[in-house]
Amino acid sequence: MSDESDAEATARALGLTGSAARKTSEQVIGWILFLCGSLSILTTIGIIVVLIEQAFEFFLEASPIDFLFGTTWTALFKDGEFGVLPLVTATLLVGVLSMCVAIPLGLMAAIYLSEYASPRVRAVLKPFLELLAGIPTIVYGYFALTFINPEVVRRIFPDAQVYNVLSASIAVGIMVLPMVASLSEDSLRAVPSALREAAYGLGATKFEVATQVVVPAALSGVIASFILAISRAVGETMIVALAAGSRAQMNFNPLEGAQTMTAYVVQVVSGDVVAGSTVYKSLFAVGLLLFLMTLLMNIISQWFVARFREEYQ
Amino acid sequence: MVASQVGTIGSAVESNKSTPTTESVYGTKAVITLDDLSVHYGSFLAVTDVTFNVPKNRITALIGPSGCGKSTVLRCVNRMNDLVATARVGGKILYHGVDINDRAVDPVEVRRRIGMVFQKPNPFPKSIYENVAWGVRINGIKTADMDNLVEQCLRQAALWDEVKDKLKQSGLALSGGQQQRLCIARAMAINPDVILMDEPASALDPISTLKIEDLMRELVKDYTIMIVTHNMQQAARVSDQTVFFSLNERRQGVLVEASPTRELFTNPRDQRTEDYITGRFG
Amino acid sequence: MISVPGVNDEPVVFGESSQVDRRNRTATVFRYIFFASTIFGILALGTLLWTVIDKGWDWLSWGLITNAPSRKPELAGLNSALFGTIWVISLTILMAFPVGVGAAIYLEEYAPKNRWTKLLQVNISNLAGVPSVVYGLLGLGIFVEIMQIGRVVLAGALTMALLSLPVIIIAGQESLRAVPLSLRQAAYAVGATRWQVVRHHVLPAAFPGILTGTILAISRAIGETAPLLVVGAASYIATRPTGFMDSYTALPIQIYNWTARPQAEFKELAAAGIIVLLVLLLTMNSVAIIVRQRFTNKARW
Numbered sequence: 058m059s060d061e062s063d064a065e066a067t068a069r070a071l072g073l074t075g076s077a078a079r080k081t082s083e084q085v086i087g088w089i090l091f092l093c094g095s096l097s098i099l100t101t102i103g104i105i106v107v108l109i110e111q112a113f114e115f116f117l118e119a120s121p122i123d124f125l126f127g128t129t130w131t132a133l134f135k136d137g138e139f140g141v142l143p144l145v146t147a148t149l150l151v152g153v154l155s156m157c158v159a160i161p162l163g164l165m166a167a168i169y170l171s172e173y174a175s176p177r178v179r180a181v182l183k184p185f186l187e188l189l190a191g192i193p194t195i196v197y198g199y200f201a202l203t204f205i206n207p208e209v210v211r212r213i214f215p216d217a218q219v220y221n222v223l224s225a226s227i228a229v230g231i232m233v234l235p236m237v238a239s240l241s242e243d244s245l246r247a248v249p250s251a252l253r254e255a256a257y258g259l260g261a262t263k264f265e266v267a268t269q270v271v272v273p274a275a276l277s278g279v280i281a282s283f284i285l286a287i288s289r290a291v292g293e294t295m296i297v298a299l300a301a302g303s304r305a306q307m308n309f310n311p312l313e314g315a316q317t318m319t320a321y322v323v324q325v326v327s328g329d330v331v332a333g334s335t336v337y338k339s340l341f342a343v344g345l346l347l348f349l350m351t352l353l354m355n356i357i358s359q360w361f362v363a364r365f366r367e368e369y370q
Numbered sequence: 371m372v373a374s375q376v377g378t379i380g381s382a383v384e385s386n387k388s389t390p391t392t393e394s395v396y397g398t399k400a401v402i403t404l405d406d407l408s409v410h411y412g413s414f415l416a417v418t419d420v421t422f423n424v425p426k427n428r429i430t431a432l433i434g435p436s437g438c439g440k441s442t443v444l445r446c447v448n449r450m451n452d453l454v455a456t457a458r459v460g461g462k463i464l465y466h467g468v469d470i471n472d473r474a475v476d477p478v479e480v481r482r483r484i485g486m487v488f489q490k491p492n493p494f495p496k497s498i499y500e501n502v503a504w505g506v507r508i509n510g511i512k513t514a515d516m517d518n519l520v521e522q523c524l525r526q527a528a529l530w531d532e533v534k535d536k537l538k539q540s541g542l543a544l545s546g547g548q549q550q551r552l553c554i555a556r557a558m559a560i561n562p563d564v565i566l567m568d569e570p571a572s573a574l575d576p577i578s579t580l581k582i583e584d585l586m587r588e589l590v591k592d593y594t595i596m597i598v599t600h601n602m603q604q605a606a607r608v609s610d611q612t613v614f615f616s617l618n619e620r621r622q623g624v625l626v627e628a629s630p631t632r633e634l635f636t637n638p639r640d641q642r643t644e645d646y647i648t649g650r651f652g
Numbered sequence: 653m654i655s656v657p658g659v660n661d662e663p664v665v666f667g668e669s670s671q672v673d674r675r676n677r678t679a680t681v682f683r684y685i686f687f688a689s690t691i692f693g694i695l696a697l698g699t700l701l702w703t704v705i706d707k708g709w710d711w712l713s714w715g716l717i718t719n720a721p722s723r724k725p726e727l728a729g730l731n732s733a734l735f736g737t738i739w740v741i742s743l744t745i746l747m748a749f750p751v752g753v754g755a756a757i758y759l760e761e762y763a764p765k766n767r768w769t770k771l772l773q774v775n776i777s778n779l780a781g782v783p784s785v786v787y788g789l790l791g792l793g794i795f796v797e798i799m800q801i802g803r804v805v806l807a808g809a810l811t812m813a814l815l816s817l818p819v820i821i822i823a824g825q826e827s828l829r830a831v832p833l834s835l836r837q838a839a840y841a842v843g844a845t846r847w848q849v850v851r852h853h854v855l856p857a858a859f860p861g862i863l864t865g866t867i868l869a870i871s872r873a874i875g876e877t878a879p880l881l882v883v884g885a886a887s888y889i890a891t892r893p894t895g896f897m898d899s900y901t902a903l904p905i906q907i908y909n910w911t912a913r914p915q916a917e918f919k920e921l922a923a924a925g926i927i928v929l930l931v932l933l934l935t936m937n938s939v940a941i942i943v944r945q946r947f948t949n950k951a952r953w
Contacts, residue, residue, distance in 0.1 A: 065474040067468050068468045068474050072479060074479070075476025083845050083846065083847055087846075090757055092754075093752075093753075094755040094763065095772065096751055097755065097775050097818065098771075103794055104782065107798075108789065108790075108793075110793075111793060162689045165686045165690075166690040168686050173683060173686060182690055182694070186694075189693050191933065192697075192875075193877070193904060193929065195875065195877045196875075198908075199922060199926060200700045200703060234692075264675075264678055265679070288781055294783070294785045294877070295878055295904075298908075299911055319785050322789070322878075323785075323881055326788075326881055326882045327887065332797050341793065344785070344786055347786060348783075355781040356778075453837070481840060481843040485842065488837060492837065492838040493838070494835070495835075504852070505842030508842075508843075508848050508852070509842075509843050553838070556838075556842060
């Protein structure tokens with residue numbers, strides 16, 4: 058014990074213990090920065106608390122079983138029913154259809170940029186793709202309504218309705234295409250060139266190398282990009298609110314309108330919603346379901362990214 | 371307790387005789403004493419059994435093959451290893467009798483007294499003037515005439531004549547050898563006791579290397595210098611004490627021998643030292 | 653044609669193989685298909701821009717910027733929406749930028765590498781993927797109702813700040829990480845404290861990247877419609893906000909409002925509004941790129 062304070066005393070005499078004032082100010086700064094960092098936890102807690110609390114109150118008024126399995130959604134009517142499946146199927150339908158656009162086109166663009174394009178061509182094309190990603194979704198909604206529907210969908214399917222799922226899905230697909238292309242391209246480029254050289258050395262064509270060697274090698278990263286894109290498509294609001302309509306019905310026909318979970322939220326808040334009413338609380342029940350769906354997809358995507366990193370880092 | 375021994379491993383017999391003190395061998399007392407120092411990175415033991423003294427106003431060179439812990443040991447002396455999350459230091463490093471790893475000791479204060487020059491020159495992306503002045507400013511060292519202080523340091527680093535007309539230029543615009551001398555000037559500006567140099571000339575051309583070596587011989591009149599070097603001839607040219615590290619059977623770094631330079635290179639005590647300096651391995 | 657002895661001394665003939673020809677043809681065909689896929693996105697972009705410009709060009713005028721919205725398309729303008737956006741976004745930046753940069757500094761320079769830090773990191777990545785409409789619900793439930801702030805600028809700004817934070821933090825962390833370790837070591841070695849190293853060396857070096865990332869995050873926030881709708885931005889309001897507790901509307905919301913109306917003129921007006929929005933975003937992104945260029949040229953290491 059006395060050794061310790063001897064050491065301390067000598068240290069202090071030599072000035073090695075440092076100034077208390079400086080140490081305090083360093084600590085204070087550390088704490089402020091820690092609070093900034095921890096605010097994100099508060100945000101997550103806030104989201105979870107507000108969604109669960111209001112959803113819970115909602116389920117006191119409307120049965121959760123009917124909610125999860127019911128196929129009639131007449132929320133805005135007097136004595137409305139709250140079966141959420143119509144909204145969920147519309148959401149998933151948009152997700153699937155948009156992926157039919159984004160996944161093949163995005164992946165093929167990624168293959169082109171990673172395996173075929175010269176650095177100069179890449180430098181020119183990539184910024185355009187990033188531009189596509191930076192366009193606000195309301196503009197895509199407008200595009201779906203005023204161009205895709207009349208000029209594309211209705212020319213091929215003259216019976217399509219004014220608001221239909223297909224137009225919205227195509228727009229959503231175009232919107233997430235840059236995300237698929239960019240993330241997949243990063244994964245493809247991370248594949249070591251030694252792998253490609255080995256395949257070329259065996260006499261493979263560029264197409265064979267790209268599709269049978271590089272893409273499989275980068276598969277985890279590529280799949281991660283797909284899942285992230287679906288998650289984005291599912292959470293998309295304005296395109297579907299403008300172009301897919303507000304008919305909440307179980308409907309698998311993409312040429313008809315349907316209301317997604319996100320579009321329902323927009324419809325409710327665009328009207329006069331009274332805080333505390335059942336309709337108000339239904340917003341949070343739907344929001345909770347949406348949050349859980351996208352969270353699950355994001356977690357799965359992160360798992361794929363982790364697998365990809367293990368292989369190449 | 372300050373250990374007064376010219377250390378070697380396993381020389382229990384010798385330590386029973388009257389062991390020569392640092393002062394008697396090198397002419398000055400020890401400024402720093404490393405006592406049974408060991409360093410773990412996580413669960414990996416990187417270097418162990420390190421015990422030697424660093425005499426004041428002398429140049430002590432740490433030599434040995436790559437990976438045997440010389441730089442690790444050097445970085446312990448100014449507590450730079452604190453910045454590595456997984457590093458754990460055992461044993462003691464006594465600076466004027468105080469263990470610098472003691473909880474009461476502030477590493478910032480240690481680094482003000484024990485400066486460091488790195489292998490790859492790393493001047494700040496600031497002007498030459500600011501490179502030298504910044505350390506002085508943040509340490510709150512009051513100086514009536516900063517211009518004069520900067521000039522002194524640049525002169526001492528043998529750089530003044532080459533940069534006196536371009537003090538406002540970026541430090542990064544200098545050549546490699548000049549950048550390294552700028553880093554030396556920066557280290558001197560806060561008036562340290564000891565300067566640590568981690569392979570200071572290995573990234574430089576031969577002419578710059580010789581300039582740095584000449585500089586070291588000048589600086590040692592005012593400072594104590596510890597240098598890690600891969601270059602045996604450099605150690606032989608420049609240092610007063612040479613400490614030889616090697617790897618043991620478990621691929622851990624160990625101190626093999628610490629002796630006056632002339633002795634170590636002409637009549638080494640340990641067979642491993644002799645193997646290394648004659649090029650039989652390493 | 654060259655003939656060489658191959659396996660079992662059977663001759664191998666170069667330059668003649670239908671299988672290789674077929675594979676090469678497949679390769680060439682797909683090369684064009686892959687290229688076409690890349691061009692598709694650009695074509696879509698071009699078509700989108702063309703549609704918007706075609707419909708909205710005639711409605712561009714100074715009146716568009718200075719007039720308030722109106723039931724008559726000839727008299728309608730974006731004035732209240734533009735000012736609403738300016739109010740909300742300014743407040744958003746004021747709140748999100750310091751907190752976001754602080755969080756990035758904490759995670760990169762201060763946080764010990766333990767499980768709590770890993771949790772924070774994962775949490776931020778997850779928050780970046782939460783749909784913006786959920787942030788709107790968060791704002792509605794907590795800021796508008798529980799905290800009784802009401803459907804005013806402050807509630808909108810708080811919501812948008814939370815939405816932008818993960819993006820700012822992630823961009824900030826990347827910029828800080830790009831600063832080489834040797835710079836930090838040099839500063840520590842002359843006896844600097846952690847904050848001195850960060851404030852005088854790491855942060856200035858990372859600043860262009862942080863600024864660029866923030867500008868991009870903010871330009872995304874400007875285009876966001878859903879969270880502001882949920883949090884109570886008015887669809888139709890003719891006055892500009894004068895304080896943080898005033899009602900407001902925003903540029904994307906006004907565009908939404910016009911698009912949703914049945915009259916063709918309002919759809920064209922909406923296109924004009926989109927042009928204004930895109931010009932604003934293009935300007936901001938160009939500023940971000942210029943900032944990145946200018947500062948990366950100055951600080952070479």
